Amino acid sequence: NAGVTQTPKFRILKIGQSMTLQCTQDMNHNYMYWYRQDPGMGLKLIYYSVGAGITDKGEVPNGYNVSRSTTEDFPLRLELAAPSQTSVYFCASRVARSGNTIYFGEGSWLTVV
């Protein structure tokens, strides 16, 4: 029972480099999310998706892009990495009905130097 799987778990990027954080879920959940957590802060929503082909911005979308070509996958793309994007990234998913809890992946630690 894999749940929400994120890769890579750790990554160091140089300023200006690009990378993709992968996220996949095997629970057939419609909704998927990307959050970031900075030290001592709560989770901030970057992007979310309510189904394949549909994505929308959250609170802090600048510097990121997403796509949702399948129900299972929701990759997060950083095009030009900046030190401000050093953070822990969490992917999450849930079923469509309002109020259901969301399930998180284990997190991806990203450092931009």
Place this chain on the structure above:
Amino acid sequence: DQQVKQNSPSLSVQEGRISILNCDYTNSMFDYFLWYKKYPAEGPTFLISISSIKDKNEDGRFTVFLNKSAKHLSLHIVPSQPGDSAVYFCAASGGIQGAQKLVFGQGTRLTINP
């Protein structure tokens, strides 16, 4: 604009006593509230939730209270155990536009002392 606030960054409680974690919100459209628990190097895990039609929900040692007029909710853990030491996040969702999204507070680090 912090819609969900946890004003205590940390809380220390003796083992066996009651732990009370607090959360305030500003958006009156929120109608569903959740508490998540997070250990270091892991993703948050769901703990307990409450709908706005209720004012209390219990699950074992965990009880969440909701005061809609004060826009305040609290999580009570009794008795507190060493394994409860973690960061606790309050989250809320609701409204036509917001039903799909959870808004999180900053978290409270709970330490249970033996």
